[in-house]
Amino acid sequence: MRIQDALNARQGSIRKVVEAAFKKENPPGASEIISSLHLEPLQIKDYFTGKRWWDITLQGLFDDYVGDSSACLTFMAPAGVEYYLPAYLLMAVEHYYDGGVVTEDFAYGLKRSIMRDDLYRMSLYGVEKKKAIVEVLVFLWKEYGDEEALEAMRAVAMRWGNAYIKAGDQELGW
Template sequence: MRVQDTLKARQASIRKVVETAFKKENPPEASEIISSPHLEPLQIRDYFAGKRWWDITFQGLFDDYIGDSSACLTFMAPAGVEYYLPAYLLMAVEHYYDGGIITEDLAYRLKRSIMREDLYRMSLYSVEKKKAIVEVLVFLLKEYGDEEALEAMRAVAMHWGSDYIKAGGQELG
């Protein structure tokens, strides 16, 4: 029971960091979430429009979203990604194995998004948001052995600077 309590405490700590960094603000307009006229992005827009990030759950995505729920962030415009990313960060921290591809591939998708500055503009995130992302990546690596989290941290160091990794208490061997 002790290990489970410790895990729950670490998850709660990460939740607080993410919620503080990303804040609970109103969602962006539907037109800011998706900027594509194609079918799958429009399905994503329709699903997410008006939803607050803290109301998005992996169970809701599995039950209610008709497309590939793991690809939602990939199709979003920068404003959509920035707004809904904390939901995915928390899903990965709190439901890593239960969320399947949504949670287990998050670090890989983060790495790709960080490297695609031309599409996602993540370097423009606040220092607090970047630190929260790194905290999640460190947690995924240490708690779940997610090696893609290490690769994502390397992308962070390359694109945002190594100070974010040092702040997360992780060495990149």
């Protein structure tokens, strides 16, 4: 029970960091979420339009979204990614093993998004959002041994600078 309590406490701490960084604001308009007219992006637009990021859940994605829920962020425009990213950060932290590709492959997709700044513009995020992302990546690496989280932290160091990973660098062997 102590191990589970410690895990729950760390997850709760990360939730607070993510919520403080991304805040609870109104969702972007439909055209800001998706700018494509292809089928899957339109399904994503239909599902996410009007939904607040904190109302997006793993179970809701599994039950109500008709497409590949692991690909949603990939098809979103920068404003959509920035707004809905915290939902995915928290799903990965709190439901890693329950979410399959949505959560277990999340760090890989995040790494790609960080590297493709021309598409997703994550380098423009504020310091607090970047720190929250890194905190989630460190947690995924340390708690679940997610190798892609480590690779995503390397992408952060390369694209955003080492300052964002200083807190965990000794434990990571950097």
